[in-house]
Amino acid sequence: MSNLAVQIRQARQEDAAKIAQVYIDSWHDTYPGVLPTALLCAMTSKGQTARWLATIRAQGRESVLVADSSDEGIVGMASLGPARDGSLGFDGEVYTLYVDPSYYGRGIGRALLQNAFLTLRKQGMTSCLIWAHAHNYARYFYEAMGGRLVAERSAMLMGEKVPECAFGWKTLALAERSPAR
Ligand SMILES: CC(C)(COP(=O)(O)OP(=O)(O)OC[C@H]1O[C@@H](n2cnc3c(N)ncnc32)[C@H](O)[C@@H]1OP(=O)(O)O)[C@@H](O)C(=O)NCCC(=O)NCCS
Numbered sequence: 001m002s003n004l005a006v007q008i009r010q011a012r013q014e015d016a017a018k019i020a021q022v023y024i025d026s027w028h029d030t031y032p033g034v035l036p037t038a039l040l041c042a043m044t045s046k047g048q049t050a051r052w053l054a055t056i057r058a059q060g061r062e063s064v065l066v067a068d069s070s071d072e073g074i075v076g077m078a079s080l081g082p083a084r085d086g087s088l089g090f091d092g093e094v095y096t097l098y099v100d101p102s103y104y105g106r107g108i109g110r111a112l113l114q115n116a117f118l119t120l121r122k123q124g125m126t127s128c129l130i131w132a133h134a135h136n137y138a139r140y141f142y143e144a145m146g147g148r149l150v151a152e153r154s155a156m157l158m159g160e161k162v163p164e165c166a167f168g169w170k171t172l173a174l175a176e177r178s179p180a181r
Pocket of ligand 1: 026027030096097098099100103104105106107108109110111131132133136137138140141144145176177
């Protein structure tokens with residue numbers, strides 16, 4: 001499928017509800033059978049809208065980007081900032097990266113990650129880390145983007161053990177696109 005033309009830009013307060021929708025839709029598509037059902041059921045549009053509105057308003061350590069298509073509106077989001085665990089040797093981190101499931105495979109994830117790296121660089125960072133659920137197919141996306149598996153850990157979510165792995169980029173550059181197949 002062809003890439004969708006999107007503009008990657010900083011999120012504005014009026015984007016919060018649409019960001020929340022993309023985030024929830026992507027979680028509901030990705031995590032059933034992977035993350036605790038109670039966690040997925042507990043996500044509400046109101047709660048997520050409030051969360052993203054507060055993050056955008058705060059203009060703090062977490063920056064929020066959106067992928068905005070002139071025809072389709074917001075079809076993806078990412079958030080980023082300083083690494084939460086500096087001991088791994090990476091100074092920047094992409095905290096979240098979610099594409100609307102209707103638009104997977106159309107170049108939006110790559111465009112968001114590329115711009116997340118540009119934003120980190122503007123903020124003075126030189127490398128990047130991303131944590132993912134160990135059973136999430138996103139790990140193959142990160143490998144395709146040049147990320148290397150650099151750490152593994154176990155987190156607890158709603159009383160369930162969740163295996164996670166971290167992908168790292170020592171420089172803020174993505175792997176080139178693979179040749180046309
Ligand atoms: C993972 C995700 C962000 C990727 O975004 P996307 O828009 O679907 O990916 P793109 O179309 O930009 O793909 C870029 C490249 O990665 C490859 N790729 C994407 N997903 C892949 C996968 N699951 N396995 C292997 N390769 C993958 C594509 O083939 C493409 O390669 P190319 O540029 O050489 O042709 C998106 O699918 C998503 O939101 N998934 C669900 C939520 C999620 O898991 N987020 C990450 C949380 S840690």
